[in-house]
Amino acid sequence: MAPQYKLIMTTCDNQQNASLLAKQLVTLKLAACVNILPTIESVYMWQGEVVQQTETKLFIKTKSDKLSKVISTIKELHNYDVPEIQVLDVTGGNLAYFHWMDEVLN
Template identity: 40%
Template sequence: MTVSDICLVLCTCPDNEVAGQIARAAVEQKRAACVNILPGLTSVYSWQGKVEQDSEVQLLMKTTHGNTDELYKLALSLHPYDEPEWLVIDVCGGSATYLDWIRSSTR
């Protein structure tokens, strides 16, 4: 496998409880090797014709491209938002041993 099979998925959540549920399930089900939960985020966004501002929690999920579809389904099943943030970002480099760990942890 090459580095291009590794990705970082971003997903915001309304609070630590939802973020923790998604993170734990993702790792337990081997859809992500690691999920960082970053509290204290303020999001300003346009939704249904209005500018909104909310406190949120950011998830940073390390996984492989082969896991992203199932990871998305899992996140949606636990997420209260109509349209949660879901961005898949290619990883173009990193420590070979760390990248191998992501691969082996998500099989």
């Protein structure tokens, strides 16, 4: 049986854009909760150059049936040309939390 819950990670260029994206995902009932880590340091290759910059990390909690809509919404609202979107299967945890997610996302 495929995992029913997903954790999606993405980054934004600042906390304001991260908050806007998080609020939109929760308002649209695409995410039950979004955690925002305000300051991370990222080092990556972009257009042939090594870039080091401060970003904001988002951890988006959702259900599998909402995954494609979450991804399309991130792409639509994000200001990066190529936003990070990584999806992890949630295979266990607090059942009471998952019941809460079910209620919120219905």
